[in-house]
Amino acid sequence: MDYFNYRNDELFAEEVPVTQIAKQYGTPCYVYSRAALERRWRAFDGAFGDHPHLICYAVKANSNIALLNLLARLGSGFDIVSLGEMQRAIAAGGAPEKIVFSGVGKREDEIIAGLKAGIRCFNIEVAGELDRIDRLAGQLGVIAPVSFRVNPNVDANTHPYISTGLKENKFGIAFEQALSEYRRAAQMPNIRIIGIDCHIGSQLTDNRPFLDALDRLLELVTALQAEGIELHHLDLGGGLGIRYKDEQPPEPADYIHAILQRLGNSDLEILLEPGRAIVGNAGILVTRIEYLKTTEHKNFAIVDAAMNDLIRPSLYSAWQNIIPVQTNSRADERTWDVVGPVCETGDFLGKGRPLRLCENDLLAIRSSGAYGFTMSSNYNSRPRAAEVLVDNDAAHLIRERESIEQLWTGERLIP
Ligand SMILES: Cc1ncc(COP(=O)(O)O)c(C=O)c1O
Ligand SMILES: N[C@@H](CCCC[NH3+])C(=O)O
Numbered sequence: 345m346d347y348f349n350y351r352n353d354e355l356f357a358e359e360v361p362v363t364q365i366a367k368q369y370g371t372p373c374y375v376y377s378r379a380a381l382e383r384r385w386r387a388f389d390g391a392f393g394d395h396p397h398l399i400c401y402a403v404k405a406n407s408n409i410a411l412l413n414l415l416a417r418l419g420s421g422f423d424i425v426s427l428g429e430m431q432r433a434i435a436a437g438g439a440p441e442k443i444v445f446s447g448v449g450k451r452e453d454e455i456i457a458g459l460k461a462g463i464r465c466f467n468i469e470v471a472g473e474l475d476r477i478d479r480l481a482g483q484l485g486v487i488a489p490v491s492f493r494v495n496p497n498v499d500a501n502t503h504p505y506i507s508t509g510l511k512e513n514k515f516g517i518a519f520e521q522a523l524s525e526y527r528r529a530a531q532m533p534n535i536r537i538i539g540i541d542c543h544i545g546s547q548l549t550d551n552r553p554f555l556d557a558l559d560r561l562l563e564l565v566t567a568l569q570a571e572g573i574e575l576h577h578l579d580l581g582g583g584l585g586i587r588y589k590d591e592q593p594p595e596p597a598d599y600i601h602a603i604l605q606r607l608g609n610s611d612l613e614i615l616l617e618p619g620r621a622i623v624g625n626a627g628i629l630v631t632r633i634e635y636l637k638t639t640e641h642k643n644f645a646i647v648d649a650a651m652n653d654l655i656r657p658s659l660y661s662a663w664q665n666i667i668p669v670q671t672n673s674r675a676d677e678r679t680w681d682v683v684g685p686v687c688e689t690g691d692f693l694g695k696g697r698p699l700r701l702c703e704n705d706l707l708a709i710r711s712s713g714a715y716g717f718t719m720s721s722n723y724n725s726r727p728r729a730a731e732v733l734v735d736n737d738a739a740h741l742i743r744e745r746e747s748i749e750q751l752w753t754g755e756r757l758i759p
Contacts, residue, residue, distance in 0.1 A: 362630055362669045365739050366706055369730045371632040372649035373745070374717050376406075378414060378735040380626035381713075384596070385418055388618060391600035396613040400444050402582045403429040405619025405714040406627070408731055410742035412436030415622075421464070423582065423617035427454040434461065444579065444615065446493065446543065448514055455480050459488060467493045467541045467579065469516050474529055481534035490529060491539030491579060494522045496560040500545030500553045500583065516542065522564055523571075530573055537573060539615070540564060543581025546620060549593040551602045554580060558606050565612070579615035586624040588711045589663050596621060620714040627713025629654050629729070630669070631693075633705045634685070643680045645701050650684025651691040652723040654709060654716050658690045666694045669706035676700065682707065686724050717743075725751055 365375055388399045400421035403412065407429060412422070413436040421442030422433040433443055443463040445454075448470060455477055458466060468474050468490050481488035495516030511518060517525055529535050544557050558580060565575055580603065585593040594602075596618075603614065631649035638644075656662035666682055680701060682694040693709055701707075720728050727746035732739050 361734075361737075361739060362628075362706065362708065365732050365734075366630050366632065366669075368739075369732055369741060370745055371630055371706070372647075372653050372729040373630045374627055374712065374729055374731045375630055375739075376408075376411065376623070376627040376713055376731065376733045376742075378733055381411060381414060381623055382418060384622045384626065385415055385420060387596040388600065388616060388622070389418070389420075391597040392604070392614065395604055395607075396611065398442060398577075398613065398615050400442065400579075400615055400617045401622055402617045402619030403433055404718055406623045406716070407432050407718055408733075408742055409436045410733055410740070411623065412438060421615070423619075427451075427457050430454075430457060430461065430463070440464070444491075444541075444617070446541075446617070450476075452476065452480060456484065459484050459486050464489065465538055465577075465579075466490045468525075469493045471517070471521070471525060471528075474525060474532070474535070478532040478534045487534055487536045489536050489538045491537070491541045491575075491577070492517050492522055492525055492529075493541040493543065494519055494561060494564065496542050496544065496557040498544055498553050498556045498560070500548050501550065519560060519564075523567060526564075526568055526573055527571070537575065539575050539577040539579055540568075541579035541581065541615075543617060544583060546583050547585040548583045549585040549591045551594050551599055554583070554599065555602060555606055558603060562607075562610075565610075575612065577613040577615050579617065582617040582619050582621070584618055584621040586620055586711060586714075589665065593621075622714075624714035625711050627711075627716060629709040629712040629716055631707050631709065633701060633703050633707065636701060636703050638678075643678050645680045645682045645699070645707075647682055647684060647693065647707060649693060649709070649729070650686040650724070650726065651688065651693075652686060652721045652726050653684070653729050654693060654712060655719050655721075656715060657693050658688070659719075664694065664712065665710040666697055666699070667708050667710065668699060668701065669708055673700040673702060673705065675702050686726070722746075722751055727751060 398421045400423040401415050402423045416437040422438045424430045425447035440461040440463050444465045445458050446467040477488045493516040497511045542557050631647040635646045651658040677700050684691045730745035731743040733742045
C-alpha cells in the first residue's frame with residue numbers, strides 16, 4: 345500500500361494511505377485524521393486544569409456527524425448557528441445541555457426547537473431576539489437561559505470578511521447597549537440570564553485581541569454584579585488560528601493560560617467555541633490532476649476539485665499548501681496555477697506553486713479540515729466530495745460522494 349507520510353506536519357502526523365483511499369472512494373475526497381482531531385480537542389480541554397470550563401466546538405467548521413460524534417464522546421459541547429446544526433449535534437450524541445446557540449438571525453422555529461431540546465444557552469445578538477425568546481418561552485411554559493453576545497469593538501487583525509467584533513460588523517449587541525439589555529432581560533418573566541459572550545473573528549494569530557475583548561467583557565461583568573446581576577459563565581467565542589503557511593498562532597495551552605491569568609481568581613466558568621483550531625489541520629482535500637496545460641504565459645494544473653469543493657482560496661485569497669501525494673515524480677519542476685473545472689476565473693486552489701507534476705497524479709491540499717466541506721456547494725451541478733476518516737490503519741467512509749441523481753431530486757416539473 346502506498347502511504348503518504350505527513351510526519352512533517354505538526355498535526356497530521358499519521359501515515360495516511362491516501363492513494364488507496366483515492367482509488368477506493370474516488371476524488372475529490374476529504375480525508376480527516378481521528379488522532380489529530382482528538383489531540384487538538386484535548387489540548388483545549390486539558391489546558392483549563394480544574395478551572396470550570398466547557399469547550400463548545402463550532403459545528404460550522406466541520407459538521408460531519410462522525411466527527412461530531414467523536415467529539416461528543418470526549419465530552420465536548422457544541423456551538424451551533426442553525427436548527428440544522430443543532431439536529432446534527434444531537435444526532436451525533438451531543439448533549440443538549442452542552443449546546444450554545446449563536447447567530448444574528450435566529451428564526452422562531454429554531455428558537456422553539458432549542459427551547460424544547462433544553463439547550464444550555466441562547467447567545468442573543470439583537471435586542472428583538474430577547475423579546476422573541478421571552479415570548480416563545482412563555483408560550484411553551486419554560487424559562488430560557490440566555491447570554492448576550494457583546495460586540496466589544498476590538499480589531500481582530502484578520503481578513504475583513506471574517507472579522508466580527510468591530511462596531512461596524514453585524515454581530516452582537518453594541519457594547520454601549522449591553523447593560524440596558526441585561527437590565528431589560530432581568531425584568532422578563534421567562535428569561536434566566538446565565539452568561540456573557542463574544543466572538544471577535546476567525547483565524548486570529550495573536551492572543552492580544554482576545555485579551556482585549558476579555559477585558560471589556562469583564563468590565564461588564566463587574567458592572568452587572570454591582571446591579572445584582574450575577575453571571576455564571578463567560579464565553580470568549582472561537583477564532584484561534586492555525587498554521588496554513590508561516591503563521592505562528594499561539595498553542596491552545598498558551599492562549600488558555602493567558603485567559604486564566606487575566607481572569608485572576610474569578611470563578612466564572614469559561615466557555616470557548618473553537619472550530620478551525622480543532623479540525624483545520626486534521627484534514628486534507630485529495631484531488632487528481634486531469635490535465636496539464638502549458639501556455640506561453642502560464643502553466644495550469646487542472647484538477648478534479650474546484651471552488652465548489654473548497655472555496656477559501658477564491659473567497660478570501662486564502663493560501664493553503666498543495667503537495668503531491670507521490671513524492672517520486674521525475675517531472676521537471678515548473679510553476680503551476682492549480683485550478684478546477686468550474687467556469688470562473690476565480691476557480692483556483694493555489695497560484696504560482698513550484699511543483700513536479702504529471703497528469704493523473706494525486707495532490708493533497710492541506711489544512712482543509714475546517715470550512716472545507718461545510719462551505720462546499722453544488723455549483724456547476726457538481727456532486728459534493730466524499731469524506732473519509734482515518735483511524736489508525738483503517739479508513740472509514742463517513743460520507744459518500746454525492747450521486748448525480750441527488751443533485752436534482754426534489755425539483756418538480758410543472759404539469
Ligand atoms: C459565534 C462563533 N463562534 C465560533 C466560531 C468559530 O470560529 P473559529 O473556527 O475561527 O474558531 C465562529 C466562526 O467564526 C462564530 O461565528
Ligand atoms: N469560513 C471562514 C471562517 C468564517 C468563520 C465563521 N464565523 C474561513 O474559511 O476562514
